[in-house]
Amino acid sequence: MVGMGRRMIEGVVKCPVSGCTLALDIVLRSCDQVFIGAHQANLARFSEGFPSSDEVTAPEKPIDLTETGEVLALLVHFMHKSRHPNLANIAKGKAPRKTLFALAEAAEKYAVYPAMCVCNLRIAEGMEDDLLDTFIYATKFDYLDIADRVAPQLIDMNATLIKRSLASAHSNVFLAWFRYREQFIEVADAMVDEPKELRSEAWRGVHDFVVSSLPKTTNGRLSLLKASVKKGGLPSFATEYLSKESTSWVGALVGAVCLPRVRAWEAECSQALAAVRPYSTFLGQDAALPGARH
Secondary structure, three states: OOHHHHHHHHHOOOOOOOOOOOOOOEEEEOOOOOEEEEOHHHHHHHOOOOOOOOOOOOOOOOEEOOOOHHHHHHHHHOOOOOOOOOHHHHOOOHHHHHHHHHHHHHHHHHOOHHHHHHHHHHHHHOHHHOHHHHHHHHHHOOOHHHHHHHHHHHOOOOHHHHHHHOOOOOHHHHHHHHHHHHHHHHHHHHOOOOOOOOOOHHHHHHHHHHHHHOOOOHHHHHHHHHHHHHHOOOOOHHHHHHHOOOOOHHHHHHHHHHHHHHHHHHHHHHHHHHOOOOHHHHOOOOOOOOOOOO
């Protein structure tokens, strides 16, 4: 580099990798005006987003990039033959997690594979802290195993919020989530629907008594199902509640007449929950979107 670029490299700009002895021949300028010294050969060797010196001569002026200085400094670490930064420190807490997602975005953008792999692992292990951001990341970059793990935890979230959050994604991503959630809504409705056969007033009384103990709204029951998926299955929502009423008239009726029907009712709901298909199986379908239920 010549002129101002050379003076910047020699006097101000440094490689963020401690102990690096490689000559600087390119300067990156972040969106927050931080200058990052780098090596064109390394950028080309460790990523697919930067041209090699055989294709393009290193520019004399800094290259403006859309990432922050913090993110670029971390990314440059992954484009050296040296120990990579420990991302565990930025994977904890809200503000640091935002840096992790920004680094993951940059790694995908410039195809820096070592950074992509580490970010993926860190995001997956901490996904409970940022469910929606994790889902956006997973669907945007096709990490469907992560998307399938996160999707059940989003079923009680407002559909408008999900749609707005996925605005930059392909429309099929939201459509797939919508269809996926509809499966849980059917289970939530089955928990309070009248069984096909109410053969006696006694059974009707038991059924109505159990329904009165469940969340009144579909979204409330979706929250119950979300917790059930996390625990590995739908609890015995009817028999557990009725067991607390064993000394009441309801408990007596259950013990004498209705227990098999109560268990069949629970089994039907549990089987429906177990039959829910993973989110990723709905991707690629292009049927019209039905009326949304928020």
